[in-house]
Amino acid sequence: MKEKIRLGVVGCGSFVQNFIPLFKLHPYVQWVAVTDLIKDRQHDTAKKHELTREYDCFEDMLKDDKINAIAIFTQRQLHGPLAIAALKAGKNVYSAVPMGIKVEEIAEIVELVKKTHLTYSMGETxxxxxxxxxxxxxxxxxxxxxxxxxxxxxxxxxxxxxxxxxxxxxxxxxxxxxxxxxxxxxxxxxxxxxxxxxxxxxxxxxxxxxxxxxxxxxxxxxxxxxxxxxxxxxxxxxxxxxxxxxxxxxxxxxxxxxxxxxxxxxxxxxxxxxxxxxxxxxxxxxxxxxxxxxxxxxxxxxxxxxxxxxxxxxxxxxxxxxxxIQNLDRIPGSLAPVHNGHDGTHKFMVDDFCKAAYTGKLSPTNxxxxxxxxxxxxxxxxxxxxxxxxxxxxxxxxxxxxxxxxxxxxx
Ligand SMILES: NC(=O)c1ccc[n+]([C@@H]2O[C@H](COP(=O)([O-])OP(=O)(O)OC[C@H]3O[C@@H](n4cnc5c(N)ncnc54)[C@H](O)[C@@H]3O)[C@@H](O)[C@H]2O)c1
Incomplete structure (x- = not known):
């Protein structure tokens, strides 16, 4: 893609609060926007992380050409259909685990990635x-x-x-x-x-x-x-x-x-x-x-x-x-001030996705x-x-x- 990432984050619950600061500070990310079905959460998250862009819903993010990537942080049973919709709309996808809860969902994601050459990266600690x-x-x-x-x-x-x-x-x-x-x-x-x-x-x-x-x-x-x-x-x-x-x-x-x-x-x-x-x-x-x-x-x-x-x-x-043992030398220095949760794994997952979407290479967790x-x-x-x-x-x-x-x- 060689284009900076303009990321739409879906889901403003607890886990994503650790990730927005990392995405925001990554050198390949231009800006981060958020949406949540629960509007107080969405507004509080935008305020907490000083984000200026909020969307009414996930579907509005998909319609907006300015957004070129989606990060899925909704509840664990909801990821597959959201990833499929995002890929169909031409967006790169970062997804919290799991990938999906049906074999058919997973097979469709793989087919879409093969067809579109878009990034799909699952953030597995x-x-x-x-x-x-x-x-x-x-x-x-x-x-x-x-x-x-x-x-x-x-x-x-x-x-x-x-x-x-x-x-x-x-x-x-x-x-x-x-x-x-x-x-x-x-x-x-x-x-x-x-x-x-x-x-x-x-x-x-x-x-x-x-x-x-x-x-x-x-x-x-x-x-x-x-x-x-x-x-x-x-x-x-x-x-x-x-x-x-x-x-x-x-x-x-x-x-x-x-x-x-x-x-x-x-x-x-x-x-x-x-x-x-x-x-x-x-x-x-x-x-x-x-x-x-x-x-x-x-x-x-x-x-x-x-x-x-x-x-x-x-x-x-x-x-x-x-x-x-974790090779932090490969992580951009701009991420240094942020806590690296789950045994020091968060920064690697964010960095893999950003590098994959920016360079067009595959993420290790493709x-x-x-x-x-x-x-x-x-x-x-x-x-x-x-x-x-x-x-x-x-x-x-x-x-x-x-x-x-x-x-x-x-x-
Ligand atoms: N170690 C790990 O890798 C790890 C740890 C914790 C959580 N997780 C994963 O991260 C994800 C998020 O976890 P959490 O604890 O923050 O969940 P959460 O329940 O706190 O938050 C999920 C949010 O997504 C919102 N949402 C659901 N559907 C939506 C839609 N269509 N549009 C907009 N918003 C929508 C919900 O309203 C909710 O606010 C889960 O899938 C979980 O499995 C992974």
Whole structure:
């Protein structure tokens, strides 16, 4: 495009408040505009971030030629149709996760991107978490050998969501709160799949049938008749390895929320538990332990190690910021003053989208990659409803070979 981004942000809830300052300060962005169905939110957001442009509705943004990109920050079940409409209107798209909640929506996004050559970038924190970067680097260099088995999860108990559902959904909030956890699978899938740069070919899903008194889950309780508050899926990957992924929404756990608990290769392995990252190589008969905490944990966390409250602070997510392994040199300096949330990942997601839309290259979390992060989760719900029947995963293929992808280490 080589044209600065004039961005229409759809949805002025809580998450986007971290992103508007980043978009505003990015050198490839000319200006940012907002819209929300809830007008007070829209006006408050515009005022808070000193934005001069507000739109009555999403459709007005699409009609306006001045806007050349849309950022979707609406509730999680609404993204697919908005992304499709934006691409059809000729706009580049940044979307919060998930990509969509139907395989057909996702397939249509991929087709539209192929046809239009517009940017689609899904802002998935899991791609840039320190554990994913570490495992990806070790897998790419072949230090870990072939991928054998990995486990990752996103734990987020329902009690942390009640208020935000009530604020955005009103009286019907439970209908949405009960969405199948694997309709939002990308925090767990992205960490393993991006680490080993492969994709799922077969999926088996299982669910925990919820019986909590909040009654968000069960037949007739939500828009999907979903009985499960916690879901597990086992994936067979194209590279021959196996992954176990969990999306849990009723669980006695707070933090860390998204992490790879283990990733085993034929030559080396990585494990994590509550602040402790372990990397073990097996050069010969004897294993070698490498403590990689200094590389994968934020500096402030390591400085606090040994304090009485240290472990308690970790499980309460006290140090949710950047770690030395994250290559902040590639991030424009103008973004430096803004907090880099979700373990230092926000700036990378914004930068990928802006660079992709400006240069015409593909984002690392482009439509094809995002499809592979999302579709296995959607299908695992079908599998779980069929008592864990193994299903062949719908695969939409690789991005076109002649479409250059931004290198997350250099560009
Ligand atoms: N780690 C992560 O990647 C992460 C973390 C938090 C949230 N998220 C995602 O970010 C998105 C936003 O989350 P949130 O907590 O801010 O949600 P929210 O409910 O606080 O805000 C969503 C807003 O979108 C508005 N909206 C819905 N449809 C609209 C439309 N057609 N036009 C204009 N406005 C519309 C709603 O009125 C609401 O104000 C969600 O999809 C969520 O999954 C991702």
């Amino acid at each position: 899991g791609y840039y978490r320190p554990c994913s970067i570490f495992c990806r680097e070790k897998m790419r260099s072949n230090e870990m050998g072939d991928f054998v088995y990995g486990e990752a999860q996103y734990h987020h108990d329902m009690r942390h969501f009640y208020q935000s559902f009530k604020r955005s959904e009103g009286e019907d909030w439970k209908k949405v709160a009960g969405m199948p956890p694997m309709y939002y699978p990308t925090h767990s899938t992205a960490m393993i799949l991006s680490s080993v740069e492969s994709y799922a070919v077969r999926v088996t899903g299982f669910g925990y049938r919820d019986h909590h008194e909040d009654e968000c889950f069960g037949t007739g309780k939500n828009y999907w008749d979903n009985p499960f508050s916690n879901m597990t899926m086992v994936l067979q990957l194209a590279n021959g390895g196996t992954a176990r992924l969990n999306e849990n929404r009723r669980i006695g756990w707070y933090g860390p929320q998204s992490y790879i608990s283990s990733l085993y290769g034929t030559k080396a392995s990585y494990e994590y538990s509550v602040g402790q990252h372990s990397y073990v190589t097996l050069p010969d008969q004897k294993a070698v332990y490498h403590n990689v905490n200094d590389l994968l944990n934020p500096k402030v966390l390591e400085e606090a190690r040994g304090q009485e409250s240290f472990m308690n602070d970790i499980v309460n997510l006290k140090w949710n910021t950047e770690a030395p 439509a094809w990659v995002a499809a592979r992060f999302n579709i296995p989760g959607l299908m695992s719900f079908d599998s779980a409803l069929k008592d864990g029947e193994t299903l062949k995963v719908v695969d939409l293929g690789d991005a076109p070979k002649d479409w250059e992808i931004i290198d997350p280490y250099k560009d």
